[in-house]
């Protein structure tokens with residue numbers, strides 16, 4: 523069995539004391555990392571699905587590189603809308619290949635699963651972008667791997683969340699990923715962030731999951747951005763040759779303030 527940890531939407535700021543919607547994002551993240559060090563130091567992969575920083579400053583990315591050093595040999599990343607590919611790539615140069623503004627993607631295999639990170643960052647926009655060419659290349663990689671199961675990790679979910687304000691900042695080109703989910707029984711998992719809360723949907727053969735932020739939490743209710751009290755969290759994925767089980771872990775003694 524392979525144990526994969528997904529964390530998302532860290533939104534780190536340069537100032538260690540700075541608050542984002544009343545949340546000290548660095549302090550919250552450090553509590554998440556404390557729990558990961560205690561419980562997941564030997565996980566097989568740690569995947570960050572975007573929005574590493576809120577200010578997109580080099581110093582904020584450097585702080586994250588140092589914080590996640592214990593997992594550096596198993597760290598995989600894709601950018602979110604709150605990311606800058608050039609800085610992300612330069613600070614995490616030991617993990618991210620390519621040049622300049624090239625897509626930041628990854629691929630690895632664990633326990634018969636081909637795990638693939640897709641870059642949905644669309645510079646200047648909160649919404650995401652996925653092209654037909656990205657999906658065609660991803661399918662080729664999956665074919666070449668020979669793996670029986672495929673898991674995709676990306677920032678923006680490819681499904682409607684039935685939330686007026688979240689769906690307005692969704693994923694352009696989601697139909698390309700949805701069509702892969704519908705036509706390929708190997709594609710069984712799509713793990714996303716962006717929406718700062720836990721959800722589960724079905725798309726074709728795949729279960730589409732979103733995962734809470736390590737800091738600020740959102741509610742899908744309402745028609746304007748809705749920040750809510752809640753505990754930071756991360757997702758555990760247990761991958762086997764037979765399938766996957768998954769659950770969200772929360773940091774029990776930490777809660778975001780009531781907005």
Ligand SMILES: [Fe+2]
Nearest residue numbers: 531573602716
């Ligand atoms: Fe975010």
